Amino acid sequence: MNTSFRSRRLPENINRIISQFPEEVQEFFLEMISAERSKQTIANYAYDFALFFDYLASRNKSIDQVDPVIIKRFFRQIENGYERTVHILQKRKDPQTGEMKETWITRKHYRENSRCGKQRKRASLRSLFRFLVKSHVLDRDPMEEYDDASLKSRSRQKVPVFLTxxxxxxxxxxxxxxxxxxxxxxxxxxxxxxxxxxxxxxxxxxxxxxxxxxxxxxxxxxxxxxxxxxxxxxxxxxxxxxxxxxxxxxxxxxxxxxxxxxxxxxxxxxxxxxxxxxxxxxxxxxxxxxxxxxxxxxxxxxxxxxxxxxxxxxxxxxxxxxxxxxxxxxxxxxxxxxxxxxxxxxxxxxxxxxxxxxxx
Missing domain, CATH: 1.10.443.10 (Intergrase catalytic core)
Structure with missing residues (x-):
């Protein structure tokens, strides 16, 4: 793991996720921090990108190889749900010395992919690829081509659930x-x-x-x-x-x-x-x-x-x-x-x- 990324503004578990991303993607998060985006917003982006980069790794693809087909297949794979990896700091007392020891462990949680979740993941990737094009890391934005090629689902505005x-x-x-x-x-x-x-x-x-x-x-x-x-x-x-x-x-x-x-x-x-x-x-x-x-x-x-x-x-x-x-x-x-x-x-x-x- 590349542990060079560390921000005092972010929880350590989120720092650990971002550290796994390519350097140019870490720059995206530094921009978010400079813009004073909320910790929760940054965490959401980190979780969304972790899913995407895990998918790329499973296909032996790098960020500059991403095209609309790869993006389409990624969204199809997580359509109905996905496993999210989280980092948890575990504190345990050593039975012999009585000393408290801290260990980072990873756990996987299954998550449903709600309609709002799908929209957020698309928005997250749009923001990332726009940044990479603007930073001259990429020559083109694959999300633009993906959006143009994808079938637009009918807009369904649900009536909010509330209590009387x-x-x-x-x-x-x-x-x-x-x-x-x-x-x-x-x-x-x-x-x-x-x-x-x-x-x-x-x-x-x-x-x-x-x-x-x-x-x-x-x-x-x-x-x-x-x-x-x-x-x-x-x-x-x-x-x-x-x-x-x-x-x-x-x-x-x-x-x-x-x-x-x-x-x-x-x-x-x-x-x-x-x-x-x-x-x-x-x-x-x-x-x-x-x-x-x-x-x-x-x-x-x-x-x-x-x-x-x-x-x-x-x-x-x-x-x-x-x-x-x-x-x-x-x-x-x-x-x-x-x-x-x-x-x-x-x-x-x-x-x-x-x-x-x-x-x-």
């Missing part, structure tokens, strides 16, 4: 009922953490990547008003006011938040059971646990953190809020993205009229 107000309340209540079964004498800090997380999602509509990046100083108080500073895509910041319910839940969590925390995780707002910064996967597991406890209907049973974002957008528009205001709350750079939720509102109107027809 009643379902959202059931999800919040599920935190209490779940922990009541534990028969604890007092509220556990993870119970109030989970409640604060759910309420922050439903209050602000922030992305899961934005939530796990929150630090304690992301919460700003001005008298009785509490706001959260959210760093979104492209490093863009937005500041949102917390409602009373979310504010009180966060206040309770902070009062019970563990005190003994590793130095590198001291600033993190939300912690996992090991007192380290909570991960995206950890948040997803938290949501899944309470969705199951709430026994939500089939439509809502697959609710994820991002679908709680859909829930806030839908509830705001249902209340007659201005589309531009909702755009700013969600941090959408393009209002067309926010307009997706107006289709949801229209669908609800159609359903209401259909029910009226059945009662006449």
């Amino acid at each position: 107000k009643e379902e959202a309340l059931r999800l919040i209540q599920a935190v209490k009922t779940y922990h009541q079964k534990k028969n604890r004498k007092s509220r556990h800090w993870m119970e109030v953490r989970d409640l604060a997380i759910l309420l922050l999602f439903l209050n602000t509509g922030m992305r899961v990547s934005e939530l796990v990046q929150l630090n304690q100083n992301s919460i700003q108080s001005d008298g009785q008003v509490v706001r959260v500073i959210i760093v979104g895509k492209g490093g863009k910041e937005r500041m949102l006011k917390l409602n009373e319910t979310a504010k009180e839940a966060l206040k309770t969590y902070l009062s019970l938040r563990p005190g003994k925390i590793p130095p590198e995780h001291q600033n993190a707002l939300f912690l996992n059971k090991n007192h380290q910064r909570l991960s995206r996967k950890g948040v997803t597991e938290i949501i899944r646990k309470y969705v199951q406890e709430a026994n939500l209907p089939p439509k809502a049973a697959s609710i994820s953190p991002h679908k709680l974002r859909h829930t806030l957008a839908t509830l705001l528009l249902s209340n007659g809020e201005n589309l531009r205001v909702v755009q700013e709350i969600l941090g959408h750079s393009n209002i067309q993205t926010t307009q997706i939720y107006t289709h949801v509102i229209n669908t609800e109107k159609d359903d209401a009229l259909d029910r009226l027809d059945q009662s006449l």
Whole structure:
């Protein structure tokens, strides 16, 4: 492995992935870092490129040999799913000396290739090949030829899945009922953490990547008003006011938040059971646990953190809020993205009229 690439801005597991790429591709990541792209965006590119370069290696092809046919075959191979290799730092105590030893291990995880995932991988490769042409590494862009030759699939705009107000309340209540079964004498800090997380999602509509990046100083108080500073895509910041319910839940969590925390995780707002910064996967597991406890209907049973974002957008528009205001709350750079939720509102109107027809 070429270990020359190392950025202090990136987690070590991502540095290790990028180190395996050709030098000219590592330059692409240095450009991303200079442009202050988010860690999650850079990680996504690294994972996407790792898939592609593993495929090239299996075909004994180099980057300058890539043509539209190779790209087409790559996308066909990962069409329905793929294995992702991840690097994990494992800490173990030596049974003889008692010394803690760190070892990097690799594990493979099977991943479904969703429609959004497919679009992102295409966008990732487009960005890479444009950079390589602009840097005079390649004479032509094979992705341009691939895009021109591929059959365009019919645009299907799915109506976002979201919770109704009643379902959202059931999800919040599920935190209490779940922990009541534990028969604890007092509220556990993870119970109030989970409640604060759910309420922050439903209050602000922030992305899961934005939530796990929150630090304690992301919460700003001005008298009785509490706001959260959210760093979104492209490093863009937005500041949102917390409602009373979310504010009180966060206040309770902070009062019970563990005190003994590793130095590198001291600033993190939300912690996992090991007192380290909570991960995206950890948040997803938290949501899944309470969705199951709430026994939500089939439509809502697959609710994820991002679908709680859909829930806030839908509830705001249902209340007659201005589309531009909702755009700013969600941090959408393009209002067309926010307009997706107006289709949801229209669908609800159609359903209401259909029910009226059945009662006449």
